[in-house]
Amino acid sequence: MGFLLRWVCAFVLLAATYNPTSWSYARWAPNNFDTQLPLTVLLGLVLLIGYIIYLRATLRSIGAFGMLLVLALVAALLWVLSDYGLLDLSNQTASQWLGLLALSLVLGIGLSWSIIRRKLSGQADVDDVDE
Secondary structure: OHHHHHHHHHHHHHHHHOOOOOOOHHHHHHHHOOOOHHHHHHHHHHHHHHHHHHHHHHHHHOHHHHHHHHHHHHHHHHHHHHHOOOOOOOOHHHHHHHHHHHHHHHHHHHHHHHHHHHHHHOOOOOOOOOO
C-alpha cells in the first residue's frame, strides 16, 4: 500500500503541473498571472516543494542512472505493448498521459526504493547518522 500511495502522489504532482487537459498549473498560471499573482506564486511554490521532496529522495535512493534505467524499462514495456498491437501510441493525448505515468513511476520507485530493497534483501539502509 505504501508504494501505491507514493506513486499516486507523484502522479498527482506531475498531473497538477501539466496534463493534456486545461486543468493544470502550466495552463492556468500564464492566464491568471496578472490577476491572481499571489495564488499563482503560492501554488508554484507548493509544486516546487513537492518536486524537491520527490527528486531529492529519488536521486539519493536510485541516482540519475537508476532514474534513466527505470524510465528505459517503462519505455521498453510501452514499446513491446505497442509492437504487439496492445497499445496505440498515435493518440497524442493518450501518449501524454502515458508519459506522465512513466515519470510518476520513476518518482514513485525512487521514493520507495529503500523500502523495496529492504523487503527484497532484508537489509536496512542508514543514510544520515549523527553521533
